[in-house]
Amino acid sequence: MIQLENVNKMFDKHHVLKDINLTINEGEKLVIIGPSGSGKSTTIRCMNGLEEVTSGKVIINDIELTHKTKSLICRKYCAMVFQHFNLYPHMTVLENLTLAPTKIQKKSKQEAEEIAYKYLKVVGLEEKAKVYPSTLSGGQQQRVAIARSLCTQKKIILFDEPTSALDPETVQEVLDVMRKISEEKGTTMVVVTHEMGFAKEVADRVMFMEDGRIIESDTPKNFFDRPKSERTKIFLSKILTH
Numbered sequence: 001m002i003q004l005e006n007v008n009k010m011f012d013k014h015h016v017l018k019d020i021n022l023t024i025n026e027g028e029k030l031v032i033i034g035p036s037g038s039g040k041s042t043t044i045r046c047m048n049g050l051e052e053v054t055s056g057k058v059i060i061n062d063i064e065l066t067h068k069t070k071s072l073i074c075r076k077y078c079a080m081v082f083q084h085f086n087l088y089p090h091m092t093v094l095e096n097l098t099l100a101p102t103k104i105q106k107k108s109k110q111e112a113e114e115i116a117y118k119y120l121k122v123v124g125l126e127e128k129a130k131v132y133p134s135t136l137s138g139g140q141q142q143r144v145a146i147a148r149s150l151c152t153q154k155k156i157i158l159f160d161e162p163t164s165a166l167d168p169e170t171v172q173e174v175l176d177v178m179r180k181i182s183e184e185k186g187t188t189m190v191v192v193t194h195e196m197g198f199a200k201e202v203a204d205r206v207m208f209m210e211d212g213r214i215i216e217s218d219t220p221k222n223f224f225d226r227p228k229s230e231r232t233k234i235f236l237s238k239i240l241t242h
Contacts, residue, residue: 001026001156001188002047007056009042009212016042018212020056026155029182029189031199034209035235040192043209044158047190048078060156075104079149080158083165085141087133093120093144094129097151105152112151119147123177139170143177150181157181159191171195178202196240200224208232 002024009017017039024030032040045051046058049070058065060073087096097116101107107115120126123143133141142162149157159178163171175198182189182202193199199206200220207217208229216229224240227233 001028001061002190003057003059004043004046005057005059007043007046007058008054009039009046009051010054016212017046017053020212020214022207022214024188024190026188027185029202029204030191030207031203031205032190032192032207032209033194033196033199033235033239034215038209039212040209041160044080044160044190044192047156047158048074048080050080077154078156078158079152079154080160081142081145081149081162083161085133085138085145085165087141087145087148089133092130092132093125093136096133096144097148100148100152115151115153116147119150120144122150122180123147124173137170138166139173142166142170142174146174146177146181155186156188156190159189159193161192161194163193163195194239196224196236208235210235 004020004022007017007020020043032043034040042051046053049065060077063069063073065073094113094116098109098112101112101115102109117126117129120129123146125140125143128136128140133144136144163174166174175195178198179202181187203220205217206220206223208215210231216227216232224236227236
């Protein structure tokens with residue numbers, strides 16, 4: 001479903017991604033972890049064209065991601081959930097959820113609203129359809145953002161540290177929704193997160209990055225119980241003790 005071939009990314013002279021090679025199969029749940037500045041978010045942003053690779057290829061469902069194909073790929077295959085929700089404050093929750101289906105996917109208002117209510121039910125916020133985002137807690141806003149991504153009914157959902165802007169009390173409610181989504185077999189999920197419990201429970205594969213490189217990638221059991229890289233062992237020993 002997603003292939004990165006020898007992907008490099010430069011920001012001016014800063015070499016952020018270094019020869020990234022990665023294949024993610026349809027329906028796979030990949031969790032990417034690593035220290036700040038390791039290239040995790042840049043990797044995920046390259047998957048839907050929010051960042052343009054300096055060299056190498058990004059291929060989504062056998063289509064190479066280019067200037068010409070970016071809008072098609074984003075419209076047809078990829079949805080994204082950000083750290084800071086990115087909801088439109090002047091629109092109600094329902095209007096936020098129906099915007100893309102009606103404007104981009106050309107669904108009727110009635111169909112878009114039926115889909116919106118379906119996914120608001122999934123995230124447990126049906127009763128908030130007519131309110132504005134500013135009236136919601138951070139956890140509720142992120143659940144709305146996840147529902148918005150589901151409303152596009154795309155095969156790939158990219159999560160860029162979806163709980164990092166939340167207080168500890170609301171992290172769990174967002175992770176619970178993500179667990180529910182992970183049970184849908186056809187959905188491919190790529191999640192950048194520091195939530196190790198979520199990685200252990202939900203991921204098919206956990207990938208550790210540092211300094212713009214993939215250091216290690218394995219099943220959660222192997223990754224957490226028997227890490228191969230010394231650098232991975234050091235990282236896990238620090239993060240799992242907190």
